[in-house]
Amino acid sequence: MSVRKLASAALDGTDVATVGNLPAAASLRGASVKFGHFTALSDINLDIMAGEFWTILGPSGCGKSTMLRLVSDLIPASSGEVRVLGKPTEAARLAREFAFVFQDATLLPWRSALKNVELPLEIGRKRGVKIPLGERTPRELLKLVGLEGREDALPHELSGGMCQRVAIARALVCQPKLLLMDEPFGALDEMTRDRLNLQLLQIWRETGTTILFVTHSIPEAVFLGQKVLMLRAHPGRVKAIVDIDMPGAREMRLRETPAFNRYCARLRDLLEEC
């Protein structure tokens, strides 16, 4: 079932798109965001199904970050509706249904790697907030991202790539059903980025979480995404949704295949039209 069909099904009267009994991980219905008179996002209609990996591309300033901030309840929709796992975004935030990974790791510099991963578990605990515990402990998560043995290191003792991996572990600690990532590897060198891409795919397969991943790298978008969402600017709208359908495992060699390069070329053309 394609996304476009689901979106049109919603317009036909179905309230929230579902696969089986699962509500969409995120659904936007005519969602717009205005900053004063400036329209950053206009009439976005999307359904991100549970377990999918979406990458978001678009010219800079087209509203990619705004879209993630909208889904994560950091900014309100000026009109339209946004739901995360069938709930309003605020309810989803309070239930810790989603987590956010920023471009810079935003670790607390006075906390060790492990303590940083534990932060989400501490917040709200004294107030009796029910914190969803993941299957993995913070220690296991650090191991999952390849930082075993560095639990006690302070952020300034870690490289940029390591810090970002701590941030990913922190995002996973409440076992979010939706992971929002805003150019998380944008500031890293190419080799580190490639390694983290593979690691992220492995995490995605192991946890089954839904991922919305903003990037400005076309190859990265094609390599990671099952679907690539292309936004265009002024105002931010959906330009295209491209299904990435490549046989075989996602490994680095995939990048040399003709299919991969065809997708990249097509997205580059689309980006130029924006």
Next chain:
Amino acid sequence: MSVTEPTPSATGSRPAGGVSDEVRLRLANIAVPLGTAVTLLVVWQLGVRLFGVPTYIAPAPSDVLAVFRDDFPLLMRNFWPTFFESVMGFFIGNTAAVLIAVAFVHSRLVEKAFFPIAVFINTIPILAIAPILVLVFGAGLTAKVVIAALICFFPTLVNMVRGLQSVNPQTLELVRILSASKAEIFWKIRLPSSLPFLFSALKIAATTCVIGAIVGEWIGADKGLGALIIDSTFNFRSPLLYATVFVSSGLSVLLFTLVTLAEKASVRW
């Protein structure tokens, strides 16, 4: 001159002999300023003796040393009152500044209401306000503590407000997504972020609180380093005056060192 030589070689290459190079570098860091100080003292001693400067105008270092030997109990008797005034002023002034900074950061209204007053108080020279405080609080301990506290107050207030506001906006978004309460944001994010700012203010305060206490003693006191400075000046006991000045700066250095140690222990990032 030989003491300066290890520095470049130690920073330049540090392969096998890394540890010994480090030791040499650290020795050089101590030896260079120490050597300079000793040289200056020798020049001073020789200058005073060669040109026959009268002791009441400029005593030789040996005269000052003699005071430390003969009048040490007198110096100590006057050291402790100033020490207590400085330390109490330090704690009271900085605690007030930190609490008011927290109030400012929590409420724009409080900041609007009180910040101009804080600025106004800061613009009054401490020398001008000291006599008033002595009149109000009397010639005892209180006036000196208040003056010392007052002199610490403003730099800490300004630094602490900046420190509490220094949180990276993205970190605030992170904790907003975690639905953190205001109290959690304060204790887990704002307060730790402010520590480096607080300590740079406390280092300033460690030396200015001593100045405050001494100024207070000038106005009216019969004990303390400030009183001893006035007393020895008017009695032309210059070696005692110089010795008192050294003890005063020793007190500042002591407090500064304590703050630096506390900083090293609590700010490790």
